């Protein structure tokens with residue numbers, strides 16, 4: 001598939017995906033979401049890729065679903081298409097870690113896309129929000145659910161009901177983003193972080209991601225049991241031997257994904 005709305009680069013075992021509709025502040029239309037889904041499936045299958053970064057531009061990670069594309073749709077259209085379609089959730093099906101590197105606006109579907117990633121690195125210019133209420137609708141891709149889990153009911157309710165934006169400092173304080181970096185270092189820092197993950201034992205990385213995500217979907221007791229079983233399973237890998245041998249031999253581990 002040829003891409004017109006995203007740019008994909010490979011760097012140091014990292015797939016860097018840039019959303020690229022600058023004139024529309026990376027508004028997420030169906031073509032862009034199809035291309036993003038395709039790029040994610042390919043990066044997930046690529047044995048030379050250990051982690052993925054999704055980013056936008058300096059001004060906008062993404063200003064939400066494309067309002068101009070959405071505007072003429074009827075109830076029957078959105079219900080039949082099941083809009084937001086499963087293409088929007090492609091990122092949640094990726095088994096490798098996905099980092100959202102957010103500068104500028106991450107609004108509506110843009111904020112929802114960032115929250116579907118495994119963690120968010122924010123530039124000091126980042127602004128998050130769920131302004132769908134101003135359009136006479138409400139979030140349709142997780143804004144009422146994921147945002148509430150990240151920042152708690154009170155802040156999520158206020159943001160969803162008023163459309164207020166949250167700046168990077170508040171997002172860090174409330175746990176929406178893992179950390180803030182200067183805007184001109186954002187992409188390099190995200191790629192360096194992803195590359196650090198890509199150097200680790202891939203099955204340990206995959207199992208860790210699965211276990212952390214389980215914390216959102218199950219009870220504590222079930223989650224801890226799941227974690228223990230995944231921990232046990234990693235003793236079936238050569239990388240467990242290599243990691244522990246390397247520690248004892250005081251050298252850097254060379255993981256081979258076996």
Ligand SMILES: CC(C)(O)CC(=O)SCCNC(=O)CCNC(=O)[C@H](O)C(C)(C)COP(=O)(O)OP(=O)(O)OC[C@H]1O[C@@H](n2cnc3c(N)ncnc32)[C@H](O)[C@@H]1OP(=O)(O)O
Pocket residue numbers: 023024025027028063064065066067068084105107108109110112131132135138139140141143
């Ligand atoms: C996924 C769901 C189900 O949850 C639904 C959604 O995501 S609904 C969308 C939610 N997002 C918004 O409501 C944000 C809309 N955008 C804005 O409020 C502003 O553009 C801004 C505050 C992000 C930036 O303002 P400003 O700097 O003044 O730039 P603009 O002139 O407004 O925008 C430049 C250019 O981009 C087009 N644009 C911006 N956002 C969208 C969008 N979401 N969809 C389509 N097009 C968008 C905007 O129309 C401008 O283009 P032109 O009209 O000048 O051609």
